[in-house]
Amino acid sequence: MIVPPLLDVQRLSVFYPGSSGGLVLEDLSFSVAEGEKIALLGANGAGKSTLFLTLLGVLAIHSGSVEVEGLVLDKKSLPAIRRKIGLIFQNPDDQLFMPTVYEDVLFGPQNAAPTDSADIGKAAQDILERLEITRLKDRMPHKLSGGEKRLAALAGVLVMEPRLLLMDEPTAFLDPRARRRLVAVLKTLPQTYIIATHDFGLALDLCTRCIVLDKGRIRADGPAAALIGDKALLEDCGL
Numbered sequence: 001m002i003v004p005p006l007l008d009v010q011r012l013s014v015f016y017p018g019s020s021g022g023l024v025l026e027d028l029s030f031s032v033a034e035g036e037k038i039a040l041l042g043a044n045g046a047g048k049s050t051l052f053l054t055l056l057g058v059l060a061i062h063s064g065s066v067e068v069e070g071l072v073l074d075k076k077s078l079p080a081i082r083r084k085i086g087l088i089f090q091n092p093d094d095q096l097f098m099p100t101v102y103e104d105v106l107f108g109p110q111n112a113a114p115t116d117s118a119d120i121g122k123a124a125q126d127i128l129e130r131l132e133i134t135r136l137k138d139r140m141p142h143k144l145s146g147g148e149k150r151l152a153a154l155a156g157v158l159v160m161e162p163r164l165l166l167m168d169e170p171t172a173f174l175d176p177r178a179r180r181r182l183v184a185v186l187k188t189l190p191q192t193y194i195i196a197t198h199d200f201g202l203a204l205d206l207c208t209r210c211i212v213l214d215k216g217r218i219r220a221d222g223p224a225a226a227l228i229g230d231k232a233l234l235e236d237c238g239l
């Protein structure tokens, strides 16, 4: 039996409805195998966030296809695909909205499949412990530090056990200590992930593969160390 890749993107093009700017993503093809840790590099406006939103079915596909574990992304498959993909938003304030961290972590599982509430509580506790943020359980998310917010947002996504984790500039606005803490946590994750980032150190530390986007197109896709060492390529892509 042939196992389909975790993510398969073929000739994907996307544009923003109503915008006159033409295609935002143009003819992207790549696939991701289970367990891969990928850095998605690209200057501001290259299309990183747009790609993530498209994979989650928030933005419509203009042409081409997206498949997750062999399931073709369309209206019908969207709920199933959203259960497989977890997105960490660029701004945690867009993600955290419940009165406490604990309630925020509970929110996803409570609204998904009907499970015993004791099991949900256990899963939420476990994830808070794994990320070492149990002490934040009863705090208000909007009063946390930037680093704490990131970890709380990550907890709310990981509790859903996504097959593929997408992170949109997770180290943006973090001080060095909070960044180190986040990197340490990400190193422990078994999940397949794609990190959109400008942080070359993060990419080298966590990822074996890099995809470089330039004005909505894939400019390079290969081993992280080689691509991040290619100064001419990165400069040419505005990085």
Ligand SMILES: Nc1ncnc2c1ncn2[C@@H]1O[C@H](COP(=O)(O)OP(=O)(O)O)[C@@H](O)[C@H]1O
Pocket: 016, 019, 024, 042, 043, 044, 045, 046, 047, 048, 049, 050, 051
């Ligand atoms: N809501 C939107 N409507 C129209 N164009 C947008 C919208 N959001 C982003 N864009 C445009 O799409 C392109 C890619 O943006 P984005 O995906 O946010 O890039 P990145 O995340 O790599 O910085 C940019 O040219 C940006 O101006």
Ligand SMILES: [Mg+2]
Pocket: 048, 049, 050, 090, 168
């Ligand atoms: Mg972005």
